[in-house]
Amino acid sequence: MPQPILVSACLLGLSTRYDGQSKLNEKVLNYLRNHNLVPVPVCPEQLAGLPTPRPKTFFATGSGPEVLDDRGRVIREDQTVMNEVFIRGAKETLKVAHLAGCDRALFKDGSPSCGVHRICRAGSKVAGQGITTALLLRNGLQVFSEENL
Numbered sequence: 001m002p003q004p005i006l007v008s009a010c011l012l013g014l015s016t017r018y019d020g021q022s023k024l025n026e027k028v029l030n031y032l033r034n035h036n037l038v039p040v041p042v043c044p045e046q047l048a049g050l051p052t053p054r055p056k057t058f059f060a061t062g063s064g065p066e067v068l069d070d071r072g073r074v075i076r077e078d079q080t081v082m083n084e085v086f087i088r089g090a091k092e093t094l095k096v097a098h099l100a101g102c103d104r105a106l107f108k109d110g111s112p113s114c115g116v117h118r119i120c121r122a123g124s125k126v127a128g129q130g131i132t133t134a135l136l137l138r139n140g141l142q143v144f145s146e147e148n149l
């Protein structure tokens, strides 16, 4: 019986990225096929109500868990603090997971929302989780990235 899995929409070829592009990943498509998984595409930033294209966003301090706890900040290039918007996207994504019966997610690494092993903070790639990843993990979902395949 095929099982549902949340997947970052950009990895599936949907043009959801901040620059209006996708990140279609053949390894992801093969993994889904080989494991009899039905992808449920989600883009937390679009679910938050943000437009595409949209300004680039990165962490000024902390990472996903710290933003959820109001101890970190995610900002736009123009320095606007985006914590509230990104947390809204994370919560909407969690709702989709529950509606679709997903207990796992395959996410795009490096993103402020979907990062699993690394994020971008103040211009550098550093270890850390995105905001949606952190919320899903806190709610018992398994989250891995295309870099695990």
Ligand code: SF4
Pocket: 008, 009, 010, 011, 016, 017, 018, 042, 043, 044, 045, 046, 108, 111, 113, 114
């Ligand atoms: S928020 Fe996630 S799904 Fe949306 S474009 Fe960024 S990495 Fe892809």
